[in-house]
Amino acid sequence: MQLFNLIKNEKEYWLVDQVKLKSKSEEDYKEAFTNILNAFKEEQIGYLSLLMDEAFESWLLTNGFRKISSIVEYTKQLQEEVIRTSDLKIHSLAEEGMTDAEFAEAYELCRAGTANKNIPQPIEQVMASIANELGDEWRSNCYTFFHENELVGISIPHIEMGTKEEGRMFYFGIVPSMRGKGYGAKMHRATLPLMKKMGATYYVGSTDESNGHMVQIFKKNGCVLRDKKGIYRIEK
Structure with missing residues (x-):
């Protein structure tokens, strides 16, 4: 391996x-x-x-x-049934209710002011990476969440490259105005069955160790700590 x-x-x-x-x-x-x-x-x-x-x-x-x-890194087995919340409306980008440019704007909004310390890529590069890593049907992996017609956040579940059953989220984020209201845990919980439908039998999620809100979301939805790693970078 x-x-x-x-x-x-x-x-x-x-x-x-x-x-x-x-x-x-x-x-x-x-x-x-x-x-x-x-x-x-x-x-x-x-x-x-x-x-x-x-x-x-x-x-x-x-x-x-x-x-x-x-x-x-936190992990969770997806063998058990995961209940989707009813007060969030979920839409795939493939439904064409939102343009790629609008989704990119939503992505940019969600990552504003987060606790993650990793260096953000330009949004154009991010969108190109999604298409490159997830393939031709990438829009089917991009989900937006709304509460009473107001955008709550986005998530991008997928099967980790090189595996057949490991579910990951390319990105998961909440818009600033919706943070601290409990929507993050609901969105995360609602994304897991979408991932399971793709063929995932278990989920692995990661976040900056300083992002206490995301850590609490993992724990609230039954995820357990699996590992810790450093993020290192080198330029040419």
């Missing part, structure tokens, strides 16, 4: 996520990642963003990385 998941966006960036396996040693990971790092440098990519166990932090800093933050 591969030790890192790698998403490439042409010459702009690489996203690398460590896959933790008990059977592999620290040296195995260092060797595998060194190969990725050398290829990144040879191809003159804009930047590389890495999720990796903080036990490797000193080694990474020595190799030119800087630390952005730390993230926590």
Whole structure:
């Protein structure tokens, strides 16, 4: 099994996520990642963003990385029935009730003022990444949530690349005016059956460790802490 998941966006960036396996040693990971790092440098990519166990932090800093933050991962089995809330109206972008540009505006609004410390991409780059990573039917993965015709937030559930059953959210966010009202937990809970319908048997969610609101949403909806990793970045 591969030790890192790698998403490439042409010459702009690489996203690398460590896959933790008990059977592999620290040296195995260092060797595998060194190969990725050398290829990144040879191809003159804009930047590389890495999720990796903080036990490797000193080694990474020595190799030119800087630390952005730390993230926590929570997980939940999706075997049981998940009840969708009735007071939120859910729409897919594929329904054509909203244009791609309007969805991009909603995405931009949702990420304003969040507690996450990771460096945000320009929204044009974000939209291109969604299409690139989720494929031709990406609009079917993009959901908006409304309460009494007022936008609450968006979520983008999908099956993690390289897996058949791991559900993730490319993005999940609440508009500033709706925060602190309990809608986040309802939106999150309503997204899980959408993910299960895609074939996911379990869910993995992550957020910046300083994002206490998102951590509480995970816990409220039955997710348990699975892991913690550092976010590291290097530019060409």
